[in-house]
Amino acid sequence: MRCCLSLGSGIIFMSISMTTIAADSLTRAQIIENNTNPVGQVNVAGASAQAAAAAAAANAPLTGEQLYKKDCAFCHDNGTAGAPKYGDKNSWAPHLAKGADVLKEHALKGFKAMPAKGLCPQCSDEDTIAALDYMLKSVQ
Numbered sequence: 001m002r003c004c005l006s007l008g009s010g011i012i013f014m015s016i017s018m019t020t021i022a023a024d025s026l027t028r029a030q031i032i033e034n035n036t037n038p039v040g041q042v043n044v045a046g047a048s049a050q051a052a053a054a055a056a057a058a059n060a061p062l063t064g065e066q067l068y069k070k071d072c073a074f075c076h077d078n079g080t081a082g083a084p085k086y087g088d089k090n091s092w093a094p095h096l097a098k099g100a101d102v103l104k105e106h107a108l109k110g111f112k113a114m115p116a117k118g119l120c121p122q123c124s125d126e127d128t129i130a131a132l133d134y135m136l137k138s139v140q
């Protein structure tokens, strides 16, 4: 019986120390959690800073090239619906003959199958003309 009693108390001791370890690791988990919270908050702040930067970039003025690609390329890259093609002097020749002022006006107000502002009514006149200038440079 003596041997078994001491074995028994050994098991009890082991289970106590395991409980202590378990309690210890729980504390560590809490410490880790507490420590990561502020980091998480910093990350959230970083994410919103990124979002703000993206929004600022979205509000930044686009170049003529970007505007062309956004609003005009759909038709003018491939001559869709008979649109004069980007970089194709022949298809632009009869249009260029009208003069820059007429082309600007038609870009802004539309002309036959050419929709006003290339279907971007919210675009400013300046943006539409910047896109037009980019397109016209390709055939000069």
Ligand code: HEC
Pocket (backbone or CB within 6 Å): 068, 071, 072, 073, 074, 075, 076, 080, 081, 082, 083, 084, 094, 095, 096, 098, 102, 103, 104, 106, 107, 111, 112, 113, 114, 115, 117, 118, 119, 128, 129, 131, 132, 135
């Ligand atoms: C939905 C298709 C479409 C989009 C988008 C489009 N165009 Fe056009 N565009 C045309 C067509 C078709 C013509 C040929 C019209 C004609 O002369 O019959 C044309 C012609 C033109 C002309 C010549 C007009 C003239 O009097 O000869 C200009 C300038 C022009 N487009 C500018 C632009 C600009 C700048 C954009 C982008 C902001 C744009 N287009 C977007 C279809 C489009």
